[in-house]
Amino acid sequence: MTDGPSDPARAGTEAVAGLLRRRGEQVAQRWADLPLFQAVFTVTRDEAVEACHAVVDSLASVAESGRLEDLEAPGFQPIRQQLAAMTSSRARSGLSMSQVDREVGALRDAALDLLEAETDELGVEDTCEARIHLVTLFATLRVAVIETMLQENQEIILRQRQQLLEMATPVIKLWDRLVAVPLIGMLDSARSQIVMENLLEAIVEHKATIAILDITGVPTVDSLVAQHLMKTVASARLMGAECVISGIRPAIAQTIVQLGLDLSTVTTRATLADALQWALGRDDGRGQQAVRGQS
Amino acid sequence: MTGDREDPLPGPSIPVLDLGGLLFVSIQGELPDDAAVQLQEDVTAAITRTGSRGLIIDISSLDMVDSFLARVLAEVAASSRLLAARTVLVGMRPAVAITLVELGLTLPGMATARTVTDAAATFGVTISDTVREERNAT
Numbered sequence: 430m431t432d433g434p435s436d437p438a439r440a441g442t443e444a445v446a447g448l449l450r451r452r453g454e455q456v457a458q459r460w461a462d463l464p465l466f467q468a469v470f471t472v473t474r475d476e477a478v479e480a481c482h483a484v485v486d487s488l489a490s491v492a493e494s495g496r497l498e499d500l501e502a503p504g505f506q507p508i509r510q511q512l513a514a515m516t517s518s519r520a521r522s523g524l525s526m527s528q529v530d531r532e533v534g535a536l537r538d539a540a541l542d543l544l545e546a547e548t549d550e551l552g553v554e555d556t557c558e559a560r561i562h563l564v565t566l567f568a569t570l571r572v573a574v575i576e577t578m579l580q581e582n583q584e585i586i587l588r589q590r591q592q593l594l595e596m597a598t599p600v601i602k603l604w605d606r607l608v609a610v611p612l613i614g615m616l617d618s619a620r621s622q623i624v625m626e627n628l629l630e631a632i633v634e635h636k637a638t639i640a641i642l643d644i645t646g647v648p649t650v651d652s653l654v655a656q657h658l659m660k661t662v663a664s665a666r667l668m669g670a671e672c673v674i675s676g677i678r679p680a681i682a683q684t685i686v687q688l689g690l691d692l693s694t695v696t697t698r699a700t701l702a703d704a705l706q707w708a709l710g711r712d713d714g715r716g717q718q719a720v721r722g723q724s
Numbered sequence: 725m726t727g728d729r730e731d732p733l734p735g736p737s738i739p740v741l742d743l744g745g746l747l748f749v750s751i752q753g754e755l756p757d758d759a760a761v762q763l764q765e766d767v768t769a770a771i772t773r774t775g776s777r778g779l780i781i782d783i784s785s786l787d788m789v790d791s792f793l794a795r796v797l798a799e800v801a802a803s804s805r806l807l808a809a810r811t812v813l814v815g816m817r818p819a820v821a822i823t824l825v826e827l828g829l830t831l832p833g834m835a836t837a838r839t840v841t842d843a844a845a846t847f848g849v850t851i852s853d854t855v856r857e858e859r860n861a862t
Contacts, residue, residue, distance in 0.1 A: 629818030636838050663830045664821035669814060669838035 439495065441558035444551060445566060446492035448559065449485055452543045457481035459539035465532040468522065469515045484508055488566060497565045505573050513577045526578055533574045537567035598624045600631035607708050608637045613646030621657035625664060632670045639708045640665050643701045645676030655690045662695050673697070675704035737762050740770045746847055747771065750782040760796040767800055771807045778847040779804050780840060784815025794829045801834050810835065812843040
């Protein structure tokens with residue numbers, strides 16, 4: 430305001446703001462027919478128009494603030510919330526990020542057409558200036574939308590990682606005082622820690638004397654994974670439960686030997702069925718489970 | 725009990741119970757140095773006196789075992805073995821087991837069992853379970 434209309438950039442942004450305020454209704458009407466809004470607000474068209482209005486108003490306030498390229502401009506905050514809901518619904522219906530981006534980009538044309546129609550009133554020079562600013566504004570809008578989508582994806586990934594940690598380590602009670610953990614996927618430090626804790630808790634809960642660690646679903650065993658397994662076995666032994674590692678595929682057996690890993694202190698079996706047979710053959714009746722010391 | 729010591733005991737000493745042929749020790753709470761020494765004396769004396777072939781050490785109420793206690797347990801087991809009694813460690817908690825393994829203290833020479841019943845079973849002594857089936861109710 431202090432610079433006054435003499436500053437051409439300032440004048441341009443004000444022209445954009447003025448246009449968006451004056452023609453807000455028309456812009457909103459046109460946007461409501463675009464696939465972006467149409468696909469989201471399927472119930473009534475009025476709803477879509479209302480949403481469009483909100484976006485137009487927010488864009489106008491961004492233009493008024495003069496911070497067209499600033500994603501942190503106050504006007505972008507409500508837009509983000511509005512568009513985040515819409516773009517995520519578009520993404521859910523199977524559109525790629527570039528397709529959504531193109532749909533958001535299509536919003537620009539409606540505004541540019543209306544600007545074109547006002548050329549007579551504004552004069553050619555001012556129209557050109559306003560056009561540049563309008564394009565800038567919509568470019569920033571597209572960045573804001575993409576950023577919102579990325580953020581949302583990031584949140585989904587974080588949530589799923591957490592779920593994976595929680596869900597991928599079930600401890601199953603197979604028989605009286607016999608528990609098993611089917612391990613699936615790569616074992617990293619965080620996961621093996623959770624596996625160990627879950628298994629030990631289950632040993633307490635079920636008073637298990639034998640625990641089967643089934644690694645059929647573990648793609649590769651390196652020295653780190655082996656170390657995690659050994660730690661689990663040692664902890665279980667301290668608690669009075671014996672561990673069997675089952676599901677060792679031929680390739681994994683070879684890898685273990687080639688890596689020079691010493692699993693001689695651990696009972697191992699090729700399949701879960703073998704381990705189960707071993708465990709049941711060992712347990713000769715309730716409470717008669719022999720505890721093996723150094724022998 | 726066994727030593728008839730004259731000096732006043734600074735802390736409560738750990739009782740060594742004789743369960744008809746088996747000795748039973750339950751360690752609860754922290755174990756000061758002198759109590760640890762006392763425990764070793766009591767255990768060895770009790771084994772000699774009773775001629776017992778088995779010693780069960782229950783640590784289910786401990787939520788922490790440091791390297792000192794681990795060494796005491798190993799020493800108790802080793803000295804009992806010299807007197808022909810086998811030691812079984814019972815009831816270790818998950819957190820304790822994880823800590824010990826992380827510290828590298830896997831107590832290799834010591835036998836372990838989940839419950840006192842299991843430990844007794846390894847000596848051929850049957851202690852009947854009372855609440856096994858109704859465990860969910862408790």
